Amino acid sequence: MAKILIIAGDFVEDYELMVPFQALLMVGHDVNVVCPDKQSGDTIKTAIHDFEGDQTYTEKPGHLFALNYDFSHARGEDFDALLIPGGRAPEYLRLNDKVIALVQHFAQANKPIAAVCHGAQLLAAAKVIDGKRISAYPACAPEVLLAGASYAEIEVTEAITDGLFVTAPAWPAHPAWLAQFNQLLSDI
Structure with missing residues (x-):
């Protein structure tokens, strides 16, 4: 089975961290969750995003999630795959040079x-999606396009695989997204 790194942070989307973490453990993978400036045993706060008919998602307090790996020890060479949940965490995690270097390692190593x-x-x-077809929450489409990728406008329950990237618009896509990711992991 694969050794997977999840990079998360405070106000990560609750379902997008909890569900993949538990599901990937359930099928036998070794799943390690890190957050910059935190250690194994520290907690991060999650946020629950829902789609209730407003112009964008709503946000509610989620849970505390206990990290199980030290960010300071996270080296891309020690892992087979990377998972990045959504929520508000990515907007500030992208400012961390070590986070960007980790993402770049996985892409350059074709993991x-x-x-x-x-x-x-x-x-x-991280500038790793040029020429790829990438899905995301629709509000992130301009960033996907600016990074040289084409934005895959798919249903909220769908996912898309393009090479080593498996992406989806939001947590309702978990069945498709995790199945496609797990398929790539089975090739490791």
């Missing part, structure tokens, strides 16, 4: 990368 919702902000900031 599977799954990103959902605002997770595409890290892919765009």
Whole structure:
């Protein structure tokens, strides 16, 4: 099974962290969640985003999530794949040079990368999606396009794989997104 790194941060989308973490563990992968400036055992706050008919998603307090790996020890060479959940965390995580270097390592090493919702902000900031077809929350489409990718406008329940990238617009796509990611992991 694969050793997977998840890069998260405070106000990561609750479902986009909790569900992949638990589902990937359930199928036998080794899943390690990190956050800059935090260690294993520290917690991060999550936020629950929902689609309730407003012009954008709504946000509610989520849960505390206990990290299980130290960010300071996270080296891309030690992992087989990367997963980037969405929420508000990617908007500030993309300002961290070590986070960007980790994303770039996975892309340059041709290792599977799954990103959902605002997770595409890290892919765009790392400049690793040029020429790819990438989905994300629709508000992130301009960043995807500015990074040289084509924005895949798909249903909120769908996901798309382009090479090593598996992307989706939001958590309702978990069944498709995680299945496609797990398929790439089975090739490791």
